[in-house]
Amino acid sequence: MEELTNKPVTAIVAYEVSAEDSERFLDSWNRAQAFMKNQPGLMSTKLHKAVSAAPDFRFVNVTRWENPDAFRAATQSQGFQEASGRLSAFSIHAAVYEVVAT
Amino acid sequence: MEELTNKPVTAIVAYEVSAEDSERFLDSWNRAQAFMKNQPGLMSTKLHKAVSAAPDFRFVNVTRWENPDAFRAATQSQGFQEASGRLSAFSIHAAVYEVVAT
Numbered sequence: 001m002e003e004l005t006n007k008p009v010t011a012i013v014a015y016e017v018s019a020e021d022s023e024r025f026l027d028s029w030n031r032a033q034a035f036m037k038n039q040p041g042l043m044s045t046k047l048h049k050a051v052s053a054a055p056d057f058r059f060v061n062v063t064r065w066e067n068p069d070a071f072r073a074a075t076q077s078q079g080f081q082e083a084s085g086r087l088s089a090f091s092i093h094a095a096v097y098e099v100v101a102t
Numbered sequence: 103m104e105e106l107t108n109k110p111v112t113a114i115v116a117y118e119v120s121a122e123d124s125e126r127f128l129d130s131w132n133r134a135q136a137f138m139k140n141q142p143g144l145m146s147t148k149l150h151k152a153v154s155a156a157p158d159f160r161f162v163n164v165t166r167w168e169n170p171d172a173f174r175a176a177t178q179s180q181g182f183q184e185a186s187g188r189l190s191a192f193s194i195h196a197a198v199y200e201v202v203a204t
Contacts, residue, residue, distance in 0.1 A: 010150055012162050014116060014195075026202075033203070048112055048199035051170070055197035060114050062164065068153070093116075095157035097150035100128075101135070 006067045008043065009096050011075075014057035016091035022049075025059060028086035035083035036063075041070020057093070071096060108169045110145065111198050113177075116159035118193040124151075127161060130188035137185035138165075143172020159195070173198060 017025045029047065036042065043064040050058045065071040074080060119127045131149065138144065145166040152160045167173040176182060 009153065012116075012150060012159075014159075029203075045204055046201050047203035048114060049202040050197045050199050051111065052197040052199075056195040057114075057116075057197065060199060093158040095152045095154040095159065097152050097154075097162060099148050100151040101131075101149035102147055 007098070009065050009068050009071060009098060011061075011063045011065060011071055011094065011096050013061045013063075013092060013094040015059040015061075015087075015093075016056070017058040019058070021090075022058065025087075025090060028084075028089070029059070029061070032080070032084035032087055035079050036074060039070070039074035039077070039080075041066040042074065068096060109200070111167050111170050111173060111200060113163075113165045113167065113173055113196065113198050115163045115165075115194060115196040117161040117163075117189075117195075118158065119160040121160070123192075124160065127189075127192060130186075130191070131161070131163070134182070134186035134189055137181050138176060141172070141176035141179070141182075143168040144176065170198060 015025065033045070033047075037045065043066060045064075046062045048060045048062065050060075063071075065074075117127065135147070135149075139147065145168060147166075148164045150162045150164065152162075165173075167176075
């Protein structure tokens with residue numbers, strides 16, 4: 001991260017998932033989410049599924065965190081590494097964002 | 103789109119932008135947004151900029167629409183094609199989504 005702040009941040013994670021792998025992805029995501037939803041600093045979660053016909057990313061998860069440290073602590077924890085292990089079967093694009101225009 | 107509904111949808115557009123191209127991207131995005139913000143059915147816009155060091159997508163725009171037709175009408179309009187022309191200089195990943203878990 002380029003700078004440390006104490007402001008809320010948004011994590012956006014885009015997953016490459018084929019149509020036939022959707023159920024398997026959701027099983028894996030739900031397992032990770034069962035751990036993540038109890039982590040300190042998590043303000044909201046929105047898992048998006050594409051309705052477009054041929055999306056580059058069939059699933060996109062958008063989570064809001066109280067500050068960057070809360071996000072880091074949650075995702076670097078041993079518990080999350082174990083709970084999210086099955087998601088590593090999919091190609092993932094993840095980064096932390098701030099909102100710059102509305 | 104796999105199915106037509108009258109429910110709100112979320113458009114997520116991820117842009118591949120190098121750090122040095124950030125200003126040029128924002129100029130182009132603002133030009134498109136000046137048109138888009140007046141289109142019927144647009145409920146909200148959030149342009150995200152990455153604070154992560156090496157993001158796959160430096161900018162991600164998340165817009166909420168009253169229904170899929172409103173999104174289609176706006177993005178397929180001649181006005182939008184003209185206003186968004188400069189954004190075609192960047193690699194873009196766009197799809198329409200519904201929220202499936204919170």
